[in-house]
Amino acid sequence: MCPAPGCGRQLRRRQRRACSSRCRAALSRMRQVAAREEREKQILTLVVAAQAAIITAQDLLAEVRRLLPGGQDEPRPRRAQTP
Numbered sequence: 001m002c003p004a005p006g007c008g009r010q011l012r013r014r015q016r017r018a019c020s021s022r023c024r025a026a027l028s029r030m031r032q033v034a035a036r037e038e039r040e041k042q043i044l045t046l047v048v049a050a051q052a053a054i055i056t057a058q059d060l061l062a063e064v065r066r067l068l069p070g071g072q073d074e075p076r077p078r079r080a081q082t083p
């Protein structure tokens with residue numbers, strides 16, 4: 001059967017995917033949309049992971065600053081943040 005949406009006609013012997021060029025085009029569009037959605041999902045996953053990594057790095061740097069001389073444990077007034 002032709003897998004194009006709303007078609008479902010029987011395929012002839014030589015037709016492997018779709019019954020007509022119109023259905024082939026429809027299927028191609030569907031595949032493109034699916035591929036784009038998949039890519040967007042991957043990008044979102046990477047962005048979330050990158051944000052988590054940034055937060056982790058900030059936490060670690062805060063810990064380093066705390067342990068360094070002049071860190072928050074020392075009873076000195078806090079200076080303006082300088083790298």
Ligand SMILES: [Zn+2]
Binds near residue numbers: 018
């Ligand atoms: Zn069709």
